[in-house]
Amino acid sequence: MKFINEYNDPKLINKFYTLIDKIMNEIGRPVKLMEVCGTHTMNIGKAGIRSRIPKKLILLSGPGCPVCVTPSEYVSYAIELAKKENTIITTFGDMVKVPNSKEEALKIFPKNKVRIVYTPLDTLTIAKDNPDKEVIFLGVGFETTIPVIGQVLLMAYEKKLKNFSMLTSLKTVPEPLKILSQNENNKIDGFILPGHVSIIIGLKAYEPLGIRGVVTGFEPLDILMGIYKLLQQVKNNEVQIENQYPRAVTYEGNIIMQNIMKEVFQVADTRWRGLSTLPKSGLIIKKKYEKYDTMKRFNIKEMEEGEPKGCQCGNVLIGVINPRECPLFGKACTPDNPIGPCMVSSEGACSAYYKYEQ
Amino acid sequence: MCLAVPIKIIEVNDIKAIGEIEGVKREVNVSLIPEVKIGEYVLLHAGFAIQIIDEEAAKEILSIWKDLLKKL
Numbered sequence: 001m002k003f004i005n006e007y008n009d010p011k012l013i014n015k016f017y018t019l020i021d022k023i024m025n026e027i028g029r030p031v032k033l034m035e036v037c038g039t040h041t042m043n044i045g046k047a048g049i050r051s052r053i054p055k056k057l058i059l060l061s062g063p064g065c066p067v068c069v070t071p072s073e074y075v076s077y078a079i080e081l082a083k084k085e086n087t088i089i090t091t092f093g094d095m096v097k098v099p100n101s102k103e104e105a106l107k108i109f110p111k112n113k114v115r116i117v118y119t120p121l122d123t124l125t126i127a128k129d130n131p132d133k134e135v136i137f138l139g140v141g142f143e144t145t146i147p148v149i150g151q152v153l154l155m156a157y158e159k160k161l162k163n164f165s166m167l168t169s170l171k172t173v174p175e176p177l178k179i180l181s182q183n184e185n186n187k188i189d190g191f192i193l194p195g196h197v198s199i200i201i202g203l204k205a206y207e208p209l210g211i212r213g214v215v216t217g218f219e220p221l222d223i224l225m226g227i228y229k230l231l232q233q234v235k236n237n238e239v240q241i242e243n244q245y246p247r248a249v250t251y252e253g254n255i256i257m258q259n260i261m262k263e264v265f266q267v268a269d270t271r272w273r274g275l276s277t278l279p280k281s282g283l284i285i286k287k288k289y290e291k292y293d294t295m296k297r298f299n300i301k302e303m304e305e306g307e308p309k310g311c312q313c314g315n316v317l318i319g320v321i322n323p324r325e326c327p328l329f330g331k332a333c334t335p336d337n338p339i340g341p342c343m344v345s346s347e348g349a350c351s352a353y354y355k356y357e358q
Numbered sequence: 359m360c361l362a363v364p365i366k367i368i369e370v371n372d373i374k375a376i377g378e379i380e381g382v383k384r385e386v387n388v389s390l391i392p393e394v395k396i397g398e399y400v401l402l403h404a405g406f407a408i409q410i411i412d413e414e415a416a417k418e419i420l421s422i423w424k425d426l427l428k429k430l
Contacts, residue, residue: 119405
């Protein structure tokens with residue numbers, strides 16, 4: 001097995017659509033499911049799933065796109081740091097295009113100033129090679145990426161790196177799920193839960209939430225299986241957490257990675273685009289490691305910024321509107337000229353709709 | 359950004375391993391799953407292996423669904 005082709009068999013996929021049609025007829029009412037993870041949003045678009053399922057089955061895109069939920073002020077902090085003479089900023093690719101509320105973005109800086117890295121490990125090499133510069137990694141992500149970011153921080157700590165720090169915006173999935181599931185104005189029947197986040201946190205992390213959910217993989221067959229399992233629960237009036245992705249996800253999750261998260265970070269209230277400040281919804285660097293915390297190292301004063309004018313990204317992220325319902329979508333706001341983060345990130349709902357569902 | 363791709367481990371040297379995907383070799387940090395063995399598939403995310411793929415579990419689920427779909 002190579003774990004890709006097996007899940008892309010067109011014959012099996014077609015049969016799954018028949019199964020989904022059948023069970024939707026049996027349910028006999030509209031059903032709203034939310035895919036929480038941006039990678040699901042992108043792959044649902046790529047596989048054309050929305051256009052092939054019954055109209056009564058609505059798939060909403062959720063807040064699981066890290067770039068999309070990172071608040072506007074974070075971009076402003078990064079821009080101010082990039083303006084300093086002795087700094088090098090390193091970041092994952094999507095982040096350089098995200099505008100702040102003044103429509104400024106990191107992409108205006110030269111490539112040797114703001115460097116795109118594939119792994120945060122590259123940041124350590126850059127710091128070693130540039131001892132006279134302050135190297136700042138933009139650590140943005142959910143539980144899949146947080147242990148990786150934590151591990152790199154621990155490596156810097158062990159190596160006693162003196163010119164390295166992280167500007168973090170780290171979010172955890174369970175808290176917003178709870179809030180979304182309790183929104184009486186937008187009742188969601190079930191959640192397609194993020195497969196890779198779940199590798200780390202395990203099925204057990206969802207149990208206290210009392211939601212209907214299926215942890216789901218990312219290939220087309222995985223996603224269709226996940227949807228079908230959720231529809232079975234709807235039909236049978238069950239509310240439970242199931243695992244469609246046991247080839248990667250266990251009940252307990254990964255203890256080594258959970259321990260790294262606990263060692264380096266502590267739980268905090270964090271700001272989410274679209275959801276405002278949510279209690280205990282993210283992680284910040286612990287005091288023990290604060291010399292690697294860019295906010296502390298550069299004495300940055302926290303502030304709050306609004307959204308770019310007219311941007312509906314916040315409402316898109318909680319499934320209140322779909323991207324096409326935003327007046328800017330496809331007109332003033334396109335992937336080449338994005339106004340908000342949901343159009344910037346390839347995992348953003350607006351970008352995925354623009355590319356695959358026009 | 360929670361994208362992770364399956365890659366086959368062909369060499370392990372302490373925490374540094376080499377993985378191969380479609381003939382392309384890539385460096386993989388395996389410090390988060392130190393028990394990994396040559397020949398196993400892992401999920402690669404941002405330079406780190408974050409999980410060993412359980413082939414038995416994969417086969418079991420696929421065969422359950424294939425049986426169900428046969429009846430259609």
